[in-house]
Amino acid sequence: MPNSNKLPLHDFHKANGARFVPFGGWEMPVQYSSILEEHKAVREAAGLFDVSHMGEVLIHGPEAAAYLDHLLVNAIASAEIGRAIYSPMCLENGGVVDDLIVYRMGAAEFLLCVNAANHAKDLSWMQTQADASGMDVCLEDQSDAYALLALQGPKAADILEVCGFAGIAELKRFRHESRTLAGGATVRICRTGYTGEDGFELFLPVGAADSLASMLLDRGTSYGLRLCGLGARDSLRLEAGLPLYGHELTETISPLEAGLEWTVKLGKSGFVGKSALLKQKEDGLDKRVVHFKLAGRRIAREGAEVIDAAGTTVGSVLSGTHSPILNCPIGSALIEVPALAGGLSVDLRGQREPLELASPPLHLAE
Structure with a gap:
């Protein structure tokens, strides 16, 4: 390799x-x-x-908490020391740069765990936002x-x-x-x-x-x-219905569209992407990520078309695999919201397989 x-x-x-x-x-x-x-x-x-490929970024400084509240959609500054907070990191248009976990180490010290494939992109974006904000904060790549x-x-x-x-x-x-x-x-x-x-x-x-x-x-x-x-x-x-960046989350799929509204704290002061996400919430979603099951044995792979009862393409598959626990094919898809009320099928190389919505397929452990 x-x-x-x-x-x-x-x-x-x-x-x-x-x-x-x-x-x-x-x-x-x-x-x-x-x-x-x-x-x-x-x-x-x-x-x-072994997930040592993930990236680690230490963020510290007098304004580290305020900076992260500006950078991320979730509430960081109010989290107590010892907490871990999952959050998407958005573009101004509401699309997602990456999703990550923030570990609060101290009053002004945070460790961020980011996706390996986005490591360099994330560092560049974080530094750009830090420079633009003028806040007193330092970023250190500690991945190695x-x-x-x-x-x-x-x-x-x-x-x-x-x-x-x-x-x-x-x-x-x-x-x-x-x-x-x-x-x-x-x-x-x-x-x-x-x-x-x-x-x-x-x-x-x-x-x-x-x-x-x-x-x-x-x-x-x-x-x-x-x-x-x-x-x-x-x-x-x-x-478990968890997103993978590049599939259920991308620069063109927002946290709201991905079903992560619980992470988006629209009540906090300005953060990157807030205006776009607020407008999306007020106007209503045009498309949404959903999870599904199939009755047959064939797996719906990424890119397969989702079709409504009239034969119109209304979405596409984002991820697909076989569920050993449910013993059937499962997956996720990005689908136009109006189409969710009717019958849907997925095109598997010219054959239509009825699609059963399920969100999420399995209950998460408490």
Whole structure:
């Protein structure tokens, strides 16, 4: 895979039988055993993902909180220390530059976790907005300093407990705290994830990642833990109705159209994209992202046309896969709002398959 970055744990994955694919400029494990087995492990026990390709940006300074409230659609300045906040980051026209999680580390210090494929674009956009605002804030790209492991599933807390993270089950959803590993390295543990299950994401120094991953795998195997790749990560997030940038969120799909209205705090003072989003809300949406199931066995792939009862194309598929839990094809599509009231089908290479709306397909873990 020429011109692809390798994860710090590349050799660990290779030794454990990973198959690799290029993704976001990285050589990433797509699966180890099978996507089906890995998917079910996360739903029933636990799965360990290496997501060290994600970017980390430290934002600090006297006006860091005010800057992030200006940059992002969600409310950041009012969040308490130790909170994690999911938010889209918008253009002035309401389209999405990226979606990310903000971890409040201190009164004037925040860590942002951004999508790997958008890393360079995000940094440029953030710096442009910082310069234009004139606020006293500093941006530091710390992506090379961190490895990021995601331990997901109903047994995740139990596995961390037997690995020495006493009391970690008490950490609330979308909260984070720091712990010290046996070797002295600091790990930031966050009760967040991208699977629809309970779980944790662990930020730690690159040099400490191999020993922690090995310990988690060794002590977690008896709990049903499996190493998991991108294949299961995608099917899990789609089952749970979670967006993937470049699919359900793009520079032409707004948070409101993507069903993320809960993240858009129109009541706070001016932020990038507010005017466009306010107008969109007042005028009503022309199109909307929806999730669907199919009764047959064929998967609707990205770009497949969605058709109404009159045979008119009213939308297109954004993502599609097979759901191991529902045992049927599932997906998402961007569809004209008036068409949602009638019968819809998807064009699968000339054959129309009735489309059943479901939002989201599965209940998210509390």
